[in-house]
Structures are given as C-alpha cells and as structure tokens.
Amino acid sequence: MSRMEVAQVLHMNGGVGDASYANNSLVQQKVIYLTKPIREEAITSLYCSMLPKSLAIADLGCSSGPNTLSVVSEFIKMVEKLCRELKHKSPEYKVYLNDLPGNDFNNIFKSLDTFKEKLCDEIGSAIGPSYFSGVPGSFYSRLFPNRSLDFVHSSYSLQWLSKVPEGVENNRSNIYIGSTSPTNVVRAYYQQFQRDFSVFLKCRAEELVEGGRMVLTILGRKSDDPSSKEGCYIWELMATALNDMVLQGTIKKEQLDTFNIPQYTPSPSEVKLEVLKEGSFFINRLEVSEVHWNAFDEWNALEFEYERSESLSDGGYNVAQCMRAVAEPMLVSHFGEDIIEEVFSRYQQILADRMSKEKTKFFNVTILLTRKA
Numbered sequence: 001m002s003r004m005e006v007a008q009v010l011h012m013n014g015g016v017g018d019a020s021y022a023n024n025s026l027v028q029q030k031v032i033y034l035t036k037p038i039r040e041e042a043i044t045s046l047y048c049s050m051l052p053k054s055l056a057i058a059d060l061g062c063s064s065g066p067n068t069l070s071v072v073s074e075f076i077k078m079v080e081k082l083c084r085e086l087k088h089k090s091p092e093y094k095v096y097l098n099d100l101p102g103n104d105f106n107n108i109f110k111s112l113d114t115f116k117e118k119l120c121d122e123i124g125s126a127i128g129p130s131y132f133s134g135v136p137g138s139f140y141s142r143l144f145p146n147r148s149l150d151f152v153h154s155s156y157s158l159q160w161l162s163k164v165p166e167g168v169e170n171n172r173s174n175i176y177i178g179s180t181s182p183t184n185v186v187r188a189y190y191q192q193f194q195r196d197f198s199v200f201l202k203c204r205a206e207e208l209v210e211g212g213r214m215v216l217t218i219l220g221r222k223s224d225d226p227s228s229k230e231g232c233y234i235w236e237l238m239a240t241a242l243n244d245m246v247l248q249g250t251i252k253k254e255q256l257d258t259f260n261i262p263q264y265t266p267s268p269s270e271v272k273l274e275v276l277k278e279g280s281f282f283i284n285r286l287e288v289s290e291v292h293w294n295a296f297d298e299w300n301a302l303e304f305e306y307e308r309s310e311s312l313s314d315g316g317y318n319v320a321q322c323m324r325a326v327a328e329p330m331l332v333s334h335f336g337e338d339i340i341e342e343v344f345s346r347y348q349q350i351l352a353d354r355m356s357k358e359k360t361k362f363f364n365v366t367i368l369l370t371r372k373a
C-alpha cells in the first residue's frame with residue numbers, strides 16, 4: 001500500500017452502527033483513562049509556566065466516536081479548575097481535531113453543540129470561549145502554522161505508518177510482522193517507523209510554541225524484540241483466519257501474500273531513540289501501561305456509558321468487533337466486501353479460543369515531551 005493509498009483507505013469504520021468505531025472503541029477509551037495522570041501533569045505544568053490567555057490544543061488521529069472529544073473535555077476541565085484555584089480569568093480555547101480525510105468528521109461536527117452544553121453543565125459554569133476546527137490530513141506532514149500550538153495529544157494513532165514499508169514482498173502468509181517473518185521484513189517495518197516518527201517529531205517541533213507540551217500514547221510493546229508476541233499476536237491470529245480461507249479457496253494465495261498492514265508497535269526505547277535523535281524535545285516521562293484485549297474483562301461498563309448485554313460479555317466477539325472497526329476498510333479495499341463476514345466470524349472463534357487459554361494484552365507506550373526553547 002503506497003502513502004497515497006494509506007491516506008485514502010485507512011480510517012476507522014464511521015457512523016454509529018454495530019461495526020462502527022464509535023461503538024467499538026472501549027479499549028482505546030480505557031487507554032485514555034489509564035494515561036490521564038500524565039496529561040494532568042502536562043497540563044498543570046503547561047498552564048502554570050505560561051499563564052496563557054489563549055490555549056491552542058490539537059488531538060491528532062482523533063477518529064470519530066466517544067473518545068474524540070473526551071481528551072478535549074478533560075483538558076478544558078483541568079484548565080478551568082486551575083483558573084478557579086488561581087483566581088484567573090478563563091483562557092479562550094482553540095481546539096483542532098485532526099485525522100485522515102476519510103474520517104467521519106461530520107459525525108464529530110454534529111455533536112459539538114451537545115458537547116459544549118454538557119461540558120458547561122459538568123463544570124457548573126460558563127467556560128472560556130471555545131473554537132473548534134477539523135483538520136483533515138496526515139500527521140506525517142505539516143498541519144499547523146509555525147509556533148501555533150500549546151498542547152498536542154495523540155492516542156492510539158501513531159502506530160499507523162504512513163505506508164506499508166517497501167521490501168516486504170517475502171512476508172508471505174503474514175499480514176504484519178509475525179513469528180515466521182524474515183528478518184528483512186522486521187527491519188523494513190522498523191525503518192519505516194523510524195522515518196515516519198522522525199518526520200512527525202520534526203513537524204510538531206515547528207508547530208509547538210517553546211515550552212509547549214506533547215503527550216503521545218502509541219500501541220506498542222514492552223519487549224525489545226519487534227517480533228515478540230506482544231505487538232504482533234493480534235494480527236497473527238487475523239492472518240490465521242485469512243490463511244484458513246486460502247486453504248478453503250475463498251481467498252487467493254497471491255491476494256494474501258500481497259497484503260500487509262501499515263503499522264508498527266514500537267518499544268519505549270525505540271520511541272526514546274527517535275526523540276533524542278530529533279533533538280527538539282525534553283522527555284519528561286516515558287511509561288508503558290497494559291490493557292486486556294477484551295476491555296470488558298475488568299471494566300465497569302456502566303461507568304463509561306456502554307450498555308452491557310449478553311454479546312458484550314463475549315470476549316471473542318468484543319475483540320473481533322474492535323479489530324473490525326479498525327481494519328475493515330483496509331481489508332475491503334484489498335480483498336473486496338464479500339469475504340468480510342466470514343473473516344470476522346472465523347477471527348472471533350480463533351480469538352475466543354486463544355483468550356480462554358492465555359492472558360492477552362495490548363501494551364501502550366506513553367511519552368510526555370516539552371518543546372525546548
């Protein structure tokens with residue numbers, strides 16, 4: 001998949017239907033919840049060091065669903081609380097929501113009025129004036145004017161590469177780095193991550209003001225080994241479903257051999273290395289958190305406004321739906337629509353079987369950075 005194709009094909013399932021990202025993003029919601037203390041630290045230190053009259057914040061890879069505005073809401077609440085404590089006037093907020101052009105921005109825009117009303121109700125008073133904009137485009141390019149942002153946030157988006165790396169033609173029967181991937185494939189994926197992440201850092205270094213903060217959470221791994229199960233297993237099991245369909249004759253072998261996911265799940269040291277090489281940021285914090293594949297496993301659904309139903313307690317179904325919301329547009333574009341139901345029904349069974357036998361987790365690498373003077 002070339003860069004252009006990724007920009008067109010990569011998006012979460014839009015709308016609010018059963019397979020939509022909006023209804024299948026509980027894992028990502030939980031990750032946002034787990035990383036709240038790091039944002040709290042970032043926002044408090046940002047506000048107290050600058051005492052700004054105006055704050056520009058950007059959420060990169062915002063998608064469309066309950067998570068899209070949750071970090072913005074949290075940000076505004078934290079700043080309003082600081083203003084009250086310090087007896088300052090509220091600043092004005094400039095909020096930029098970025099994603100690739102295929103994202104369901106309309107769905108976000110339609111929810112903005114209700115969002116603002118709810119936020120004022122929750123805070124119990126009027127907030128500073130807030131101005132929202134959608135910014136379609138790749139975060140692997142410049143998106144904002146020089147020195148125009150105070151705070152950049154991104155959660156569960158930077159594991160997506162700008163394109164499938166070149167030179168992975170021999171990654172047969174795999175769709176990402178897998179236990180049988182040749183070493184050149186593993187290297188190609190890592191090098192693509194290095195190129196992409198360094199471009200990302202360079203662009204944000206131009207766009208952030210001095211002292212601006214950036215909190216990035218990336219689906220990653222703890223292990224130093226890029227082919228460790230931690231980052232790859234979820235895709236390897238999808239590849240199993242696809243390989244079964246090749247054996248059955250519903251998918252052509254060449255079709256599977258030429259399909260690779262534009263993703264890389266980095267370790268904390270790989271993230272750190274790129275930040276140090278780029279040189280524009282201090283690293284304030286670098287942490288790894290963990291979340292079960294099936295977020296309902298250990299999650300109080302009611303607290304997060306998800307209705308618990310019989311189907312939601314089925315781990316295989318939950319995880320398959322979560323992955324479907326993320327991967328369906330890419331699969332449809334490569335294999336066509338007809339195979340989708342069967343892929344995900346097989347995948348659900350494979351997932352349920354593995355999850356009954358082993359503890360399966362996603363690992364999240366979070367980094368807090370400050371733009372140097």
Ligand SMILES: C[S@@+](CC[C@H](N)C(=O)[O-])C[C@H]1O[C@@H](n2cnc3c(N)ncnc32)[C@H](O)[C@@H]1O
Nearest residue numbers: 011028061062063067099100138139155157160
């Ligand atoms: C799994 S969603 C995460 C959404 C949201 N931040 C959350 O935590 O629920 C990843 C999002 O990143 C977006 N994305 C991937 N690559 C991107 C790029 N190069 N530029 C902008 N957005 C991108 C995808 O379109 C998708 O909406």
